[in-house]
Amino acid sequence: AQSVTQLDSHVSVSEGTPVLLRCNYSSSYSPSLFWYVQHPNKGLQLLLKYTSAATLVKGINGFEAEFKKSETSFHLTKPSAHMSDAAEYFCVVSDRVGGATNKLIFGTGTLLAVQP
């Protein structure tokens, strides 16, 4: 079975400082991994995705994530936080047991607060 574990439920940073949101995955084969963001009272938006082409994945709004197979991790980073980054972030794995699918398994989310 595939799963993702987000290691922090809440992260607070100051504006202009780096952001690190941690995610570990479990998968019986090469996973498709994603980070989605949800701003208050909004739907989810794709930040970036990993599908084995490159281990360092760049996304929108300056975010990036590195796939580390040896550590089964897919942490999300950003060099400098902006107030508009305050939101909930979800680490996600595609459940491809039955083949190509849009069935996604979501982590429990990390709420990012950005202090002025």
Next chain:
Amino acid sequence: KAGVTQTPRYLIKTRGQQVTLSCSPISGHRSVSWYQQTPGQGLQFLFEYFSETQRNKGNFPGRFSGRQFSNSRSEMNVSTLELGDSALYLCASSPGYTGELFFGEGSRLTVL
């Protein structure tokens, strides 16, 4: 290009009633998925449709059903509502099976 549109955005029902939620995908997207979001269970997969066929179903009781029409629009129905069905129901569309989903803003259901 218009995004994913969900209607209604907010609704209140009482236990035992039924509800139908509607989703219009992005033009050209043939895959529609539904997710339930609650504070306790988080985001959980409900169904996935492609070209009017249900391809996947999550672990929800039979009270939860859905369908997709020939124009790719989708509906989901919950019958005999329970208090625990109170949630944000999110619809997402995709042009294929890449996992890159475009979400609507959701339908927030409150069951009293």
